Amino acid sequence: MCHLDKIDNVNPGDYNVTARNHSYVKQLSKIKPQEAAQFLNVGVDTNEKARAGTFIQKDQSIIHCESVQAGVEVMGITTAVDTYPWLSDYMWKSIAPDKDRFTENANKIPHEGYFIRALPGVKVKDPVQSCLYISSEGFSQNVHNIVIAEEGSEIHIITGCATEEHLNSGLHIGISEFYVKKGAKLTFTMIHDWGENINVRPRSVTHVEEDGVLISNYISLKPVGSLEMFPTTYLDGKGAVAHFNSVLVAGKGDHLDVGSRIILNAPQTRAEIISRGIAAGGTIIARGDLVGKVDGVKAHLECKGLILQDGLMHAIPELRGYVPGVEMSHEAAVGKIDQREIEYLMARGLDEEEAVSTIVRGFLNVDIEGLPQALAERLDKAIAESYKDMM
Secondary structure, eight states: OGGGHHHHTOOGGGSBSOOOOOOOOSSGGGSOHHHHHHHHHTTOOTTOTTOSEEEEEETTEEEEEEEOSTTEEEEEHHHHHHHOGGGGGTTTSSSOTTSSHHHHHHHHSOOOOEEEEEOTTOBOSSOEEEEEEEOSTTEEEEEEEEEEEOTTOEEEEEEEEEEOTTOSOEEEEEEEEEEEOTTOEEEEEEEEEOEEEEEEEEEEEEEEOTTOEEEEEEEEOSOEEEEEEOOEEEEOSTTOEEEEEEEEEEETTOEEEEEEEEEEOSTTOEEEEEEEEEEEBSEEEEEEEEEEOSTTOEEEEEEEEEEEESSEEEEEEEEEEOSTTOEEEEEEEEEOOOHHHHHHHHTTTOOHHHHHHHHHHHHHOOOOTTOOHHHHHHHHHHHHHHHHHHO
16 A cells, blocks of 8 residues: 555664663753753653653663652663563563564664563552653664553553654664553553654553553654554453543654554453544554454444645544444544634634634643643643644
């Protein structure tokens, strides 16, 4: 298919697999102000206000890693495997190393990644924050992340991804395996600010056990060269729940192929996928796939897109039910802003630009569950700024 040509042409062999080592930063206040500002844009606060732990990786170097709350573990993946030999059983358990050329590259030439774990029964009050940052030209950052929410625990992770502004090329390959144990709750919020020349290839799988809850929030408002991600979640235990929210903006030259698949394998499982996308000169392929394997599951998929400038907004909702008794639905819509909405707001004192801006902000402002108030306010501001960039 022609719209996938750009993604098919991304070759890990075209990128460098080594970069200079960066020094460890014991105090986050010593982070360069420019980098600290970029981290803050993706939800990572170097002041560590209301944070349970922090992990920051720059290129192939872990430059800061610590936990500040009891019951939460934050480590580089190499240290974690050395500390817990059993962790090797989780590595590549859910994702095959030979799945594609990106997983093969990450397996052969790994560049760290994080291990984050909430111990059994621990309710983590504040989010753990992590940042994966590329500063070297033409570098392929290949990370492997493992997250475990042990039985009865609750944890929120905010992951920000960004690059230095000067980069002309780069590749990020992120292998992430998530395990939500019985009665646990994991909220995972990812905010991307990669840069208009960076190609991004996350590969993620999650397993949710009985009565476990996964809330996944994905936000990409800034330019990116190309992005292809299709995380898969297995609801393996009775009563398991998954909610996926995504907010996407594609400016001129951007190519976003983003989706989610949830497989409902157990009775009384519930799933929801909600996607909002704006094509402002770029391409968004919004995929959603819900798979009902047993009787008594409920799932809903909602995909809505606006086209503000010439581009492509391609919604691909899929439902697959294998047995009688599944309840699955989807709603998809692609179009422009209704002129009547603009006129309604203008009649109440807004000029046309203010009216359109208000509608766009409202469209993108999905009620994302689990965001700290400060981050929610920052995202609202980012949405407003993204509208200005689009126009």
